[in-house]
Amino acid sequence: MKKHYLMTPGPTPVPEEIRNEMAKPMIHHRTKEYQAIFKDATEGLKKIFKTSGDIFTFTSSGTGAMEASIVNVLSPGDKIIVVRGGKFGERFGDIAKAYGVEVIPIDVEWGDVPKPEIIKETLNKNPDVKGVYTTLCETSTATVYDIKAIGGIVRQTNALFVVDVISGLGADKFENDAWGVDIAVCGSQKGLMIPPGLAFCSVSQKAWRAVEESKLPKFYFNFKKYKKSYLETDTPFTSAITLVIGLKKAVETINAKGVDNTIAEHENMARAFREACKALGLNIFSKHPSSAVTAVNAPAGISADDIIKLLKTEFGVTFAGGQDTLKGKIFRGAHMGGIDTEHTIESIKALEQALARLGYKFKAASGIDTAKKILGG
Amino acid sequence: MKKHYLMTPGPTPVPEEIRNEMAKPMIHHRTKEYQAIFKDATEGLKKIFKTSGDIFTFTSSGTGAMEASIVNVLSPGDKIIVVRGGKFGERFGDIAKAYGVEVIPIDVEWGDVPKPEIIKETLNKNPDVKGVYTTLCETSTATVYDIKAIGGIVRQTNALFVVDVISGLGADKFENDAWGVDIAVCGSQKGLMIPPGLAFCSVSQKAWRAVEESKLPKFYFNFKKYKKSYLETDTPFTSAITLVIGLKKAVETINAKGVDNTIAEHENMARAFREACKALGLNIFSKHPSSAVTAVNAPAGISADDIIKLLKTEFGVTFAGGQDTLKGKIFRGAHMGGIDTEHTIESIKALEQALARLGYKFKAASGIDTAKKILGG
Numbered sequence: 001m002k003k004h005y006l007m008t009p010g011p012t013p014v015p016e017e018i019r020n021e022m023a024k025p026m027i028h029h030r031t032k033e034y035q036a037i038f039k040d041a042t043e044g045l046k047k048i049f050k051t052s053g054d055i056f057t058f059t060s061s062g063t064g065a066m067e068a069s070i071v072n073v074l075s076p077g078d079k080i081i082v083v084r085g086g087k088f089g090e091r092f093g094d095i096a097k098a099y100g101v102e103v104i105p106i107d108v109e110w111g112d113v114p115k116p117e118i119i120k121e122t123l124n125k126n127p128d129v130k131g132v133y134t135t136l137c138e139t140s141t142a143t144v145y146d147i148k149a150i151g152g153i154v155r156q157t158n159a160l161f162v163v164d165v166i167s168g169l170g171a172d173k174f175e176n177d178a179w180g181v182d183i184a185v186c187g188s189q190k191g192l193m194i195p196p197g198l199a200f201c202s203v204s205q206k207a208w209r210a211v212e213e214s215k216l217p218k219f220y221f222n223f224k225k226y227k228k229s230y231l232e233t234d235t236p237f238t239s240a241i242t243l244v245i246g247l248k249k250a251v252e253t254i255n256a257k258g259v260d261n262t263i264a265e266h267e268n269m270a271r272a273f274r275e276a277c278k279a280l281g282l283n284i285f286s287k288h289p290s291s292a293v294t295a296v297n298a299p300a301g302i303s304a305d306d307i308i309k310l311l312k313t314e315f316g317v318t319f320a321g322g323q324d325t326l327k328g329k330i331f332r333g334a335h336m337g338g339i340d341t342e343h344t345i346e347s348i349k350a351l352e353q354a355l356a357r358l359g360y361k362f363k364a365a366s367g368i369d370t371a372k373k374i375l376g377g
Numbered sequence: 378m379k380k381h382y383l384m385t386p387g388p389t390p391v392p393e394e395i396r397n398e399m400a401k402p403m404i405h406h407r408t409k410e411y412q413a414i415f416k417d418a419t420e421g422l423k424k425i426f427k428t429s430g431d432i433f434t435f436t437s438s439g440t441g442a443m444e445a446s447i448v449n450v451l452s453p454g455d456k457i458i459v460v461r462g463g464k465f466g467e468r469f470g471d472i473a474k475a476y477g478v479e480v481i482p483i484d485v486e487w488g489d490v491p492k493p494e495i496i497k498e499t500l501n502k503n504p505d506v507k508g509v510y511t512t513l514c515e516t517s518t519a520t521v522y523d524i525k526a527i528g529g530i531v532r533q534t535n536a537l538f539v540v541d542v543i544s545g546l547g548a549d550k551f552e553n554d555a556w557g558v559d560i561a562v563c564g565s566q567k568g569l570m571i572p573p574g575l576a577f578c579s580v581s582q583k584a585w586r587a588v589e590e591s592k593l594p595k596f597y598f599n600f601k602k603y604k605k606s607y608l609e610t611d612t613p614f615t616s617a618i619t620l621v622i623g624l625k626k627a628v629e630t631i632n633a634k635g636v637d638n639t640i641a642e643h644e645n646m647a648r649a650f651r652e653a654c655k656a657l658g659l660n661i662f663s664k665h666p667s668s669a670v671t672a673v674n675a676p677a678g679i680s681a682d683d684i685i686k687l688l689k690t691e692f693g694v695t696f697a698g699g700q701d702t703l704k705g706k707i708f709r710g711a712h713m714g715g716i717d718t719e720h721t722i723e724s725i726k727a728l729e730q731a732l733a734r735l736g737y738k739f740k741a742a743s744g745i746d747t748a749k750k751i752l753g754g
Contacts, residue, residue, distance in 0.1 A: 026383055
């Protein structure tokens with residue numbers, strides 16, 4: 001059977017030992033055995049987020065945790081600043097509006113980053129703003145934002161700093177507490193290398209004070225219920241047990257290697273992928289490329305979707321396409337979670353073959369040689 | 378290794394062939410391959426619910442889908458009738474209150490059922506009621522309600538009929554369309570024999586009209602987003618892919634056997650379990666026992682929790698205990714999903730041994746003989 005390489009920015013490949021762990025016979029969750037697994041998974045996650053605060057685990061898509069980061073700390077009519085520089089930044093705004101929260105958008109050209117000064121100016125102009133919502137890695141454009149700098153600004157105000165780290169965590173540098181993040185929202189199927197189905201929120205002390213004042217309605221995503229349950233047992237509602245079992249194994253793997261070492265490895269794969277593409281004469285879409293995922297412009301005259309289709313059907317490599325206005329213009333390859341050196345090299349090899357098939361001219365093997373040089377392969 | 382028998386009313390054992398299916402390498406969800414799996418799973422579910430309407434799949438606990446059945450069809454200040462005869466009936470009321478919906482409770486003694494005439498009277502007294510919320514099988518008391526009769530009453534009014542079938546589906550008889558159910562809420566880890574993490578709502582045409590008028594805020598659980606995505610691809614937010622893959626396999630298994638045959642098998646196991654307990658001189662807690670789960674009163678002088686603990690530690694059989702006021706008074710054994718004849722017989726065998734160990738007197742092997750006679754073992 002031909003080997004398959006999943007290079008999409010979520011879900012990412014789930015290592016075999018984690019899949020096997022999740023395939024064991026089902027266990028009940030109101031048991032000491034499961035509660036120990038859940039506690040280990042949560043405490044392990046705290047090391048990856050670099051937080052000493054709370055982390056709650058929801059059974060939901062990442063979007064569910066994004067909703068949690070709004071409904072738990074805001075009230076109808078509140079104002080928040082939302083950085084919109086891609087599909088996922090826009091989602092925060094959409095959720096807020098659905099709950100009657102006023103959105104002050106900071107629109108950023110797709111592929112670019114929000115300048116910290118703009119955040120500062122907007123906060124100064126709107127001193128009643130309750131939160132600044134943005135992303136670590138905007139997956140749709142493969143762009144990493146300067147969360148540390150923005151956090152330095154927001155922490156001097158009364159506003160909460162809420163960051164979607166769904167794609168970035170474990171590949172792009174992130175420090176929840178040191179950078180002044182009040183709520184970081186994450187999902188399971190990216191850097192944490194388990195299947196989709198779990199989502200997480202870190203919650204700072206500053207965020208807890210906002211929880212006390214929040215009047216938006218909530219039940220399933222209510223932080224207080226998760227806090228109470230965490231102290232007593234595990235979660236207020238039946239969790240996706242098998243995914244939590246996988247999570248425990250995944251965070252153990254990451255923490256055994258060390259989160260900084262894990263990030264360094266993924267940064268290196270991202271650099272190898274980018275430099276290989278450049279060696280092939282391709283341009284990187286983002287002005288500030290993430291280490292979680294790379295977006296590459298399709299060469300003139302060739303549709304990115306044709307490249308993706310050919311790679312999938314003929315070479316067993318699955319890349320992601322562009323979303324919304326970027327459809328057909330970019331293809332995206334990821335570098336996080338279970339994506340390793342072999343994935344990186346094989347995907348570049350396949351990309352060269354696919355591009356040649358589509359009539360694109362480049363120096364043969366220049367991509368693969370570049371990648372191997374960086375990866376030491 | 379000693380074989381383990383999971384007899385809890387969710388999660389239930391996941392058959393090995395389903396676990397293996399879910400343990401295969403991860404695939405991406407925005408692909409034709411996955412979309413076909415998702416469509417098959419959904420269409421298969423419709424046969425099990427016995428509906429020709431919509432069924433939506435959420436990545437969440439069952440409680441998430443309960444919340445969906447409230448926020449999608451109601452507005453602030455609306456009134457609903459909630460039957461409260463156990464832990465899960467109460468939950469509908471708690472969610473409604475969290476969203477500013479007025480609850481008219483019909484309180485039923487735990488273990489008893491709501492009389493259809495009470496529903497009728499309450500609807501007559503409150504013609505502005507927007508919905509009647511109740512359960513098929515109230516898991517906490519192992520009691521099955523007469524949903525068909527209640528449906529016959531509610532369908533003559535403007536109120537929606539919303540039924541939590543989380544525990545009952547696939548073990549207790551249920552006919553979504555024929556019984557006039559507008560929204561049936563289900564979870565994955567019971568009769569559908571996959572791990573927890575997915576939840577479902579059926580949605581009738583009458584419910585869709587209420588959706589158009591609903592003003593409660595929602596985003597993650599918004600039916601309209603799921604409808605639009607279902608027509609185009611799969612789900613609006615990344616699903617728990619591995620669980621959907623398991624779901625497809627599980628519904629195929631159930632539909633290959635036929636849903637009526639599946640239910641008949643579980644009814645038979647439930648009867649064998651009940652009659653075996655009676656032969657041991659034990660009393661069944663519920664006045665209208667479900668076929669999904671049985672609650673058994675602990676004999677005088679013995680704590681149910683001691684029975685449960687001994688069964689788990691010494692005999693590898695996991696029963697569930699009583700919740701809230703029933704803690705220590707009952708133990709519960711389930712009959713749905715992956716629980717089969719072997720589970721039923723082995724759990725009765727272990728129960729006899731545990732009871733003997735705790736000093737309870739009964740005619741040796743009377744339980745196991747009764748169970749075998751009914752099950753033809």
